[in-house]
Amino acid sequence: MKKIVIDPITRLEGHGKILLYLDEAGGLKDAVLEIPELRGFERFCQGRRAEEMPQITERICGVCPEAHHLASAKALDECYSAEVPEPARLQRELFYDAYIFSDHLLHLVFLGGPDLLLPQDTPKGQRNVLGVLQAHPELGKQVVKVRARAQRILDLIGGKAIHPVFALPGGVAQPLSQEAREEIRGHAQAMVGLAERMVTFFHEQVLPDPGIQSLLLAEECRLPTHYMGLVDEEGAPNFYHGALRIVSAAGEEIYCGDAREALSLIEEHTEPWTYVKFPYLKEFSWQGFSAGVESGIYRVGPLARINVAERMATPLAQEEFERFFDHFGERPVHATFAYHWARLIEMVQAAEDVARLSEEDALTGREVRGELSSPGEGIGVIEAARGTLFHHYKLSPEGLVEFVNLIVATTHNAAGIGLSVKQMAARVVKEGELDERLLNRVEMAFRAYDPCLACATHFLPGETPLAVEIYDAQGVLKQRIVR
Amino acid sequence: MPKACSNSVSCARVAVVALGNPYRTDDGVGPAVLRLLEETRHASRVTRHEVDLLESAHGGLPLAQALVGYARALIVDAAPFLPPGELSLLPLHPHPNPSRGREGCSPALGGRGLGGGGTMELHSLGLAEALAALAQAGFPVPECWALAIGIPGDPPFGEGLSPQVAAAVPRAVEEVKRWLTE
Numbered sequence: 001m002k003k004i005v006i007d008p009i010t011r012l013e014g015h016g017k018i019l020l021y022l023d024e025a026g027g028l029k030d031a032v033l034e035i036p037e038l039r040g041f042e043r044f045c046q047g048r049r050a051e052e053m054p055q056i057t058e059r060i061c062g063v064c065p066e067a068h069h070l071a072s073a074k075a076l077d078e079c080y081s082a083e084v085p086e087p088a089r090l091q092r093e094l095f096y097d098a099y100i101f102s103d104h105l106l107h108l109v110f111l112g113g114p115d116l117l118l119p120q121d122t123p124k125g126q127r128n129v130l131g132v133l134q135a136h137p138e139l140g141k142q143v144v145k146v147r148a149r150a151q152r153i154l155d156l157i158g159g160k161a162i163h164p165v166f167a168l169p170g171g172v173a174q175p176l177s178q179e180a181r182e183e184i185r186g187h188a189q190a191m192v193g194l195a196e197r198m199v200t201f202f203h204e205q206v207l208p209d210p211g212i213q214s215l216l217l218a219e220e221c222r223l224p225t226h227y228m229g230l231v232d233e234e235g236a237p238n239f240y241h242g243a244l245r246i247v248s249a250a251g252e253e254i255y256c257g258d259a260r261e262a263l264s265l266i267e268e269h270t271e272p273w274t275y276v277k278f279p280y281l282k283e284f285s286w287q288g289f290s291a292g293v294e295s296g297i298y299r300v301g302p303l304a305r306i307n308v309a310e311r312m313a314t315p316l317a318q319e320e321f322e323r324f325f326d327h328f329g330e331r332p333v334h335a336t337f338a339y340h341w342a343r344l345i346e347m348v349q350a351a352e353d354v355a356r357l358s359e360e361d362a363l364t365g366r367e368v369r370g371e372l373s374s375p376g377e378g379i380g381v382i383e384a385a386r387g388t389l390f391h392h393y394k395l396s397p398e399g400l401v402e403f404v405n406l407i408v409a410t411t412h413n414a415a416g417i418g419l420s421v422k423q424m425a426a427r428v429v430k431e432g433e434l435d436e437r438l439l440n441r442v443e444m445a446f447r448a449y450d451p452c453l454a455c456a457t458h459f460l461p462g463e464t465p466l467a468v469e470i471y472d473a474q475g476v477l478k479q480r481i482v483r
Numbered sequence: 484m485p486k487a488c489s490n491s492v493s494c495a496r497v498a499v500v501a502l503g504n505p506y507r508t509d510d511g512v513g514p515a516v517l518r519l520l521e522e523t524r525h526a527s528r529v530t531r532h533e534v535d536l537l538e539s540a541h542g543g544l545p546l547a548q549a550l551v552g553y554a555r556a557l558i559v560d561a562a563p564f565l566p567p568g569e570l571s572l573l574p575l576h577p578h579p580n581p582s583r584g585r586e587g588c589s590p591a592l593g594g595r596g597l598g599g600g601g602t603m604e605l606h607s608l609g610l611a612e613a614l615a616a617l618a619q620a621g622f623p624v625p626e627c628w629a630l631a632i633g634i635p636g637d638p639p640f641g642e643g644l645s646p647q648v649a650a651a652v653p654r655a656v657e658e659v660k661r662w663l664t665e
Contacts, residue, residue, distance in 0.1 A: 044640035059504045110544055129616045141620045148548055
């Protein structure tokens, strides 16, 4: 059996790899995703003071420190049975919406953007952020400018735009000033304006493209799984808090309730070839790496949140939500490439929500810290940009960390990503060959999820190179593509 | 405390940015250099004024955006591809033609793209490439350099630096000061 390895080499965490196994005829036999493991993290946290956790955990991920910061703070709220005062909750939620907006915008336009905004067979050298800027210069400039405004909101509330330090057990560090609120209002209007423009752009210049239509509607890009995400009382996605809803591949509600209880619904499957655990819904038992209503495999992230939602929380997002389901004519939508469109809908809601929250009277209230009780056990659940994130802690009576368990979005999606890659690889890999153009197609399946493999903070050596290795049936390396 | 890198308006024209996780032993050498710089900044003519000392968790485009408006920037980061404790000052000048490939890469980095000859792949946007993109979009980006500090590969979770890497910190601080005076 031949093996192809697509290896996004991370600098410190080992390798995140896509492994493609070929049969003797050169067709695809199997595909799996290996994601890095945080070795030793739990042991490092044991014995540390609980209030350090929001700062420690945000450092493990250079991509979404905001999500870890608030998930950690929420877990500590529960550990200390603390009621978070309304002004503090509003600060956290506004901060978090600004993060979701900023993160989704970055992916939509610059990271996953070339898959959406450039023709599919754009030459390798132009299939990048510069290519996007050359093709859409005005939009690109606007995106950079408005994203900076969202970052400024993170700075105003978070205290540090890139390492937020504001959330504490039971609340936040300080009240928000009236001046900061005024500034946020201005940024929010710019964010909503860009969100509207992005929607128009998407419908006028992206969606009509036959290549995009093919990816959205092709049967081999469709992966029926269950879906998981947080929703508010009205059934709209909420990134910061809410009930956890799980919807089956057939669209039936499996669970809707306390997000903290949901951990008891999940089992983790292990394989001998990887340290990575594959979560699945316990009631279905493990059916192997297969999709469908009988399988326990579920997905999280933008598409999952849109699929578990009854509606959106804001008007413009609601309009787009309705267009989304009208387009596909099914619910839930199983098209993996619909992750991008779902990301756009969520970005719109996040922008509108920042604007709404910036008008809340209580936002600048002075009471920002709830009373803490004796330390105990707590689970913090939040929707990171890439999906549901769990932080589970147990504290000693002295307030020291005794137990830590994190389940991150890419872990939830690990099985689904592997299946999507397999679908795409089966479509494009013929006779063991995988050239640059076809390799990009395989990567597109991976990128739709916006998976996060970055658990350390770096830019050196400056890129995340990809290595593709093709082995023959005897395990001898026959071809290697590095880029 | 060094302040965080952000898009907030700064009067400073020069930035020194540390990357790295201080909870992963030698990986935190960048922040360690920044702390020593911070401690000594008032005693030093070159770091006293008009230099922002920043920490960042992000690389790539988010970091490049945070550097818009500065005239010069120096990134201090751990480098597992260098012998532990070894320093290397490297230019991060954006290459005008990203499709050119890797011939412009710094040999010190084993041709891995830091020097600006990167291939600009998706999800792998290096800082040099991100700066090039912003420059093309009309944003004022800084002349950017990197001070790479060699560390052993795959540092474990923990606090503090190994003796070999810790010994490089004062030398790195001197290197930063020298760069500031150029």
